Amino acid sequence: MECLVxxxxxxxxxxxxxxxxxxxxxxxxxxxxxxxxxxxxxHDLARACRTFGINNLYLVTPFRDQQRMIGEIxxxxxxxxxxxxxxxxxxxxxxxxxxxxxxQLFAEVTEKWHERPIILATSAxxxxxxxxxxxxxxxxxxxxxFLILFGxxxxxxxxxxxxxxxxxxxxxxxxxxxxxxxxxxxAIILDxxxxxxxxxx
Amino acid sequence: MECLVxxxxxxxxxxxxxxxxxxxxxxxxxxxxxxxxxxxxxHDLARACRTFGINNLYLVTPFRDQQRMIGEIxxxxxxxxxxxxxxxxxxxxxxxxxxxxxxQLFAEVTEKWHERPIILATSAxxxxxxxxxxxxxxxxxxxxxFLILFGxxxxxxxxxxxxxxxxxxxxxxxxxxxxxxxxxxxAIILDxxxxxxxxxx
Numbered sequence: 105m106e107c108l109v110x111x112x113x114x115x116x117x118x119x120x121x122x123x124x125x126x127x128x129x130x131x132x133x134x135x136x137x138x139x140x141x142x143x144x145x146x147h148d149l150a151r152a153c154r155t156f157g158i159n160n161l162y163l164v165t166p167f168r169d170q171q172r173m174i175g176e177i178x179x180x181x182x183x184x185x186x187x188x189x190x191x192x193x194x195x196x197x198x199x200x201x202x203x204x205x206x207x208q209l210f211a212e213v214t215e216k217w218h219e220r221p222i223i224l225a226t227s228a229x230x231x232x233x234x235x236x237x238x239x240x241x242x243x244x245x246x247x248x249x250f251l252i253l254f255g256x257x258x259x260x261x262x263x264x265x266x267x268x269x270x271x272x273x274x275x276x277x278x279x280x281x282x283x284x285x286x287x288x289x290x291a292i293i294l295d296x297x298x299x300x301x302x303x304x305x
Numbered sequence: 306m307e308c309l310v311x312x313x314x315x316x317x318x319x320x321x322x323x324x325x326x327x328x329x330x331x332x333x334x335x336x337x338x339x340x341x342x343x344x345x346x347x348h349d350l351a352r353a354c355r356t357f358g359i360n361n362l363y364l365v366t367p368f369r370d371q372q373r374m375i376g377e378i379x380x381x382x383x384x385x386x387x388x389x390x391x392x393x394x395x396x397x398x399x400x401x402x403x404x405x406x407x408x409q410l411f412a413e414v415t416e417k418w419h420e421r422p423i424i425l426a427t428s429a430x431x432x433x434x435x436x437x438x439x440x441x442x443x444x445x446x447x448x449x450x451f452l453i454l455f456g457x458x459x460x461x462x463x464x465x466x467x468x469x470x471x472x473x474x475x476x477x478x479x480x481x482x483x484x485x486x487x488x489x490x491x492a493i494i495l496d497x498x499x500x501x502x503x504x505x506x
Contacts, residue, residue, distance in 0.1 A: 115479035132391075144345050148486045155485055156478035190333075192484045237502070277357035277499050278316035283393045284356055284492070285349045291489035292496040298478050301438070301497070 114157035118298060119249045121213050121221070122153055122290065123162040125206070126170065128261040139257040141170045146177060148287040149254075150196040156298035162212075164203045171202050206264065213251050221249035225265040226272050226293060228282055233270035237296045240272065244297060252293070254286050315358035319499060320450045322414050322422070323354055323491065324363040326407070327371070329462040340458040342371045347378060349488040350455075351397040357499035363413075365404045372403050407465065414452050422450035426466040427473050427494060429483055434471040438497045441473065445498060453494070455487050 124145060127138035141163065153161045163174055178197055180186045187194045203209040214220045222243070224235060244250060253260060253268070265271060275292055276282060284292075295301070325346060328339035342364065354362045364375055379398055381387045388395045404410040415421045423444070425436060445451060454461060454469070466472060476493055477483060485493075496502070 113481035118479065148489055151484055151486055152489045154482040155480060157480040195482065276501050278319065278501055279356060279358040280314035281355040281396065283352055285352055287488055288349055288353045288492035291492045295493040300477050300479055
């Protein structure tokens with residue numbers, strides 16, 4: 105297990121990791137399932153994470169064939185033809201790590217930061233123990249460690265959500281529609297927490 | 306050409322369209338090209354547009370085979386098996402329209418709104434005639450019509466960008482990396498312009 109803190113040209117106050125969870129998540133019937141890894145999730149989330157100074161993007165799946173597939177995608181872009189074709193993609197995907205389960209994930213980030221980070225879930229539904237975005241943003245830039253979990257399929261298992269330190273509020277616009285892709289939701293949440301809009305918006 | 310304004314349960318002040326442009330865009334060598342349509346762009350952008358009250362998502366491509374492919378995707382989700390499997394996806398994809406080129410796009414939105422909207426480009430680079438996000442947000446909720454253009458590949462042709470009313474500022478975090486997916490960038494920009502974070506952030 106590698107436990108080094110990455111040292112890129114990002115704001116040194118940011119000590120935040122993101123995890124995309126494929127098990128345990130729920131399907132449309134609220135049953136606990138393990139979902140398949142989506143190639144474009146890996147690319148889009150890695151690029152967004154790298155843009156917003158996230159330390160590592162963890163992909164959580166217990167399935168060995170899925171882990172092998174992620175390994176092949178990463179090999180292509182980190183050391184294969186992809187690394188020459190598009191070095192920016194190599195840069196983004198270099199922050200991706202694979203974990204078997206949440207227990208391993210929590211152990212790894214705790215070892216990396218020498219303390220257990222504040223672990224928050226995201227959900228399309230209103231959940232208990234909500235942390236406002238501005239509060240989390242303030243704590244991040246005060247140096248607190250955070251791990252933010254995103255669920256694939258129809259979202260993280262409610263049992264997992266309840267076991268964590270809290271939840272970020274659901275995203276919404278001024279409409280009746282509440283079905284963003286996890287790729288879109290993660291990008292928006294990263295911008296709310298870590299975008300430089302205080303300078304530029 | 307249909308020119309009806311859609312009537313969903315969205316905030317009636319919002320009169321904004323979004324377009325994903327596949328020609329004219331540039332490749333990594335800054336040459337003008339026509340790009341291929343990406344299935345997941347259509348889904349992710351439609352879901353984000355529907356969340357944030359966008360009236361129509363226009364896909365601009367002059368290639369008939371690409372238009373046919375989009376048509377098949379839409380048929381599957383609007384009237385085929387997909388419409389039963391996931392009615393939320395049907396709802397989102399119902400706002401998608403196809404245009405041959407920018408000229409047709411501009412004519413269609415002008416006819417729909419009974420006036421030419423303010424047309425803004427997006428770019429990962431700093432461009433002339435920048436409009437601050439907060440200024441555009443204020444004008445949207447004051448009832449002004451807007452059309453926001455996103456380029457695929459390495460972005461909109463510079464000639465197109467210069468010909469429009471202005472450009473939204475590039476997105477960035479506190480890092481040295483500036484290569485978001487268009488899916489991620491569009492989601493963030495929609496949240497900045499149309500998210501209900503004034504109530505909830």
